[in-house]
């Protein structure tokens with residue numbers, strides 16, 4: 284058979300299912316992505332500032348105001364702020380949940396409960412929607428995909444409350460620890476502090492994101508290793524622009540010079556941002572659904588089943 288005829292048969296038998304990736308992509312892009320982040324840590328550690336630095340626009344006023352003429356308020360309750368970011372036609376719907384600083388009181392017992400409850404409530408709401416008979420084809424997802432945990436830059440060690448809270452949080456959400464205001468530590472202090480924190484996490488058996496699974500290929504395992512070697516990210520945030528070498532950069536100006544937030548020699552802000560918005564965005568979302576939500580879901584469904592099983596025997600008595 285002539286080569287041209289073979290070509291024609293090939294052309295005619297073309298079904299077109301290879302466009303499915305484009306179809307899926309088109310649909311996903313149209314719908315956009317939902318990414319929900321919660322920030323946890325003591326008041327004044329720079330949570331609001333860092334979030335604003337990462338996502339470039341003023342999502343949360345660091346003094347807790349939504350408009351400049353509102354009176355200054357501290358975060359006293361858990362409340363999400365929504366924002367849509369569009370980059371190259373891709374919509375990212377971002378929910379940032381700011382939490383009231385905790386650990387500020389004399390008695391800090393159970394002060395983390397509202398945060399854990401908030402995270403579980405989102406799982407619970409999702410499960411309820413999932414179980415509804417005529418469920419929506421697309422469920423609005425408010426489950427928290429990532430928890431940025433702010434560590435005080437003492438240079439010593441984690442506080443007992445950090446250990447307790449990170450342990451509790453790690454059971455329900457992807458926890459990513461960061462050393463806040465890293466500009467207050469010298470380079471040696473920072474490295475030693477990071478090392479110390481990693482040892483303490485191991486010592487206290489706190490297993491943080493990323494998790495290796497059997498499905499991971501070599502590339503993913505390697506990527507996870509690099510993340511582990513960077514955690515906790517030592518970060519500096521700033522909402523101000525300063526001029527360095529004639530160029531405007533986000534930075535903090537001191538008497539002795541400028542900390543350029545986006546300079547990788549100064550801090551690990553860029554690495555954290557890449558991790559959150561590029562390399563691990565999809566994985567954070569997936570891990571939330573497959574590990575944290577799944578664990579919650581099976582527990583709830585089991586409890587529900589036990590309840591229904593217990594009911595007939597109770598009635599018979």
Ligand SMILES: Nc1nc2c(ncn2[C@@H]2O[C@H](COP(=O)(O)OP(=O)(O)O)[C@@H](O)[C@H]2O)c(=O)[nH]1
Nearest residue numbers: 326327328329330331332345464465518519520
């Ligand atoms: N030195 C230093 N100060 C910071 C940094 N990030 C924020 N701050 C300052 O710390 C104060 C509290 O910041 P804010 O974001 O409101 O803290 P939050 O209570 O954790 O939300 C503000 O005056 C910020 O300008 C940082 O990385 N380094």
Ligand SMILES: [Mg+2]
Nearest residue numbers: 330331345358
């Ligand atoms: Mg704040």
